[in-house]
Amino acid sequence: MxxxxxxxxxxxxxxxxxxxxxxxxxxxxxxxxxxxxxxxxxxxxxxxxxxxxxxxxxxxxxxxxxxxxxxxxxxxxxxxxxxxxxxxxxxxxxxxxxxxxxxxxxxxxxxxxxxxxxxxxxxxxxxxxxxxxxxxxxxxxxxxxxxxxxxxxxxxxxxxxxxxxxxxxxxxxxTQLPVWEDARRRICEGQLGKVVQYQTEIFRNSDMGQWRYYELTEDMTPKNVDWKMFLGTDFGLAPDMPFDRAKFGQWRCYWPFGSGLFTDLFVHRTTSMLAATGLRFPGRVTGAGGIFLEYDERNVPDVATVVADFHEGVQGFVTATMACQETPLNQTIRGHHGSFVFGSGEVFAGYDFVAERPQVTHDSSIKSERIEVSVPEDTxxxxxxxxxxxxxxxxxxxxxCDPEMGASAMVIVKLGSESYRQGKIFHFDPKTMKISDGNSEWASNWESMSAQRASAHHVPGWSAGETGSKLIPKDYQRLEGPWVNGVDPASKS
Incomplete structure (x- = not known):
């Protein structure tokens, strides 16, 4: 790295x-x-x-x-x-x-x-x-x-x-919302079957540009603001630069002080998904986006997506545009037997379990349902x-929301922002806490598991055995396999 x-x-x-x-x-x-x-x-x-x-x-x-x-x-x-x-x-x-x-x-x-x-x-x-x-x-x-x-x-x-x-x-x-603990319990008990993906979002719109709604005032001057301490240059926190009201009052728009929607917005949504799934540090992260509308001297993008792949065999992604908030995606956790659909926004009084068809689950008792939960008056x-x-x-x-969850969310969103800026994919090793540039190891690992017909990995706390994580092959699948010395593999069955 x-x-x-x-x-x-x-x-x-x-x-x-x-x-x-x-x-x-x-x-x-x-x-x-x-x-x-x-x-x-x-x-x-x-x-x-x-x-x-x-x-x-x-x-x-x-x-x-x-x-x-x-x-x-x-x-x-x-x-x-x-x-x-x-x-x-x-x-x-x-x-x-x-x-x-x-x-x-x-x-x-x-x-x-x-x-x-x-x-x-x-x-x-x-x-x-x-x-x-x-x-x-x-x-x-x-x-x-x-x-x-x-x-x-x-x-x-x-x-x-x-x-x-x-x-x-x-x-x-x-993270104070009971909805995440409720979803977490149900996931571990196997209601979704093998969890494979979460998606989350935060869509906004503005006629002035994000974070420009923080008002700049005439009394923001070097006389009234300790600019040197704000920068933290003496501590190696930011480069020295002339006083600028926008840098002071709207600092989220600039890389030296923040990371725009990656850290101001994506952290919220990503942390909620970590709370619901029990996932923490990712295995591989990539980010994309750009400044597609808000050309107002900002550094940070107004459209972005971060994709994180986890060693537990789950993919997570968070996406946003700062140009449309009327057409958001549903925040969703997907599994082999069904999905939890929370909707959009931040506060949820309930969510939907959307069951997959019985031809896939082989369990006709699995039905879609609405799940109601309580909501704190003020989170x-x-x-x-x-x-x-x-x-x-x-x-x-x-x-x-302890520092383990805080650090996990930061690894995801900040590696996503660095991927966007540098055009790289990053790998993260949760055991050594080391970061490396992307390579073929991630894909080859999953391909190896498939070749070995390995058991699926699960989210932390999983207690449902093989529920929703085993395939049921058709009889004709016995015909697969290489012909060695001209011998039909099916003849051995």
């Missing part, structure tokens, strides 16, 4: 790796990885880093918890833009009647030993650095999606979190509350 990342990305990986090493050293001196966790009767004091956009909803959630049962306290807010800082302080003070501390440097929060956890909602290129710093300081982490900006960072965060014993939630709120609040409860209990497995 010689050219997967730019020089800046390589420097960034060195930076976050150094932070990871600092965590390992810090663990030697800590009594336990959760020593900074509050007891079940104490408040979870949270610092909020990056309070410009999405974090407003997290502040609302935290204020609600602070007012309802006192289990949470908004301790501090941080942003590089003075107006965002002032707005957040006023919002919290009005909501809780208690003024948080305020800073322009996230390290003040990281170094504050009275703070138990952080909520990170900065631009993507800062996520790994701030997450690793927080883990090194013994703090629980809620990090907005995508978990990181690069694949290397995602794997580093995942490995570091596993060693830490701390709680971390990745901000994909749709954003439910997701944040889930994190807070897990952090207060010191229970890393209690969250719905």
């Amino acid at each position: 010689n050219n997967l990342f730019s020089d800046v990305s390589r420097r960034k990986f060195i930076t976050v790796s150094t932070a990871s090493a600092a965590l390992a050293a810090a663990q030697v001196t800590r009594v336990s990885a959760t020593s900074n966790s509050p007891s079940a009767n104490d408040r979870l004091r949270i610092g909020f880093i990056g309070v410009g956009g999405r974090c407003q909803q997290h502040l609302d959630s935290a204020a609600r918890l602070q007012n309802e049962d006192g289990t949470v306290e908004i301790a501090a807010v941080c942003d590089v833009f003075n107006r965002y800082r002032d707005r957040a302080v006023q919002k919290v003070t009005d909501a809780t009647k208690k003024k948080p501390t305020v800073t322009a440097d996230y390290r003040d929060i990281i170094n504050d030993k009275t703070i138990d956890a952080v909520c990170i909602a900065t631009p993507d290129h800062w996520h790994a650095k701030q997450t690793l710093d927080a883990l090194a300081a013994g703090k629980h982490v809620y990090c907005e999606k995508p978990m990181t900006h690069t694949v290397e960072e995602a794997l580093e965060v995942y490995k570091t979190w596993k060693k830490s014993g701390l709680v971390m939630q990745v901000g994909v709120q749709s 954003t609040f439910a997701h944040f509350k889930n994190f807070c409860e897990a952090a207060r209990e010191g229970d890393p497995v209690a969250v719905k």
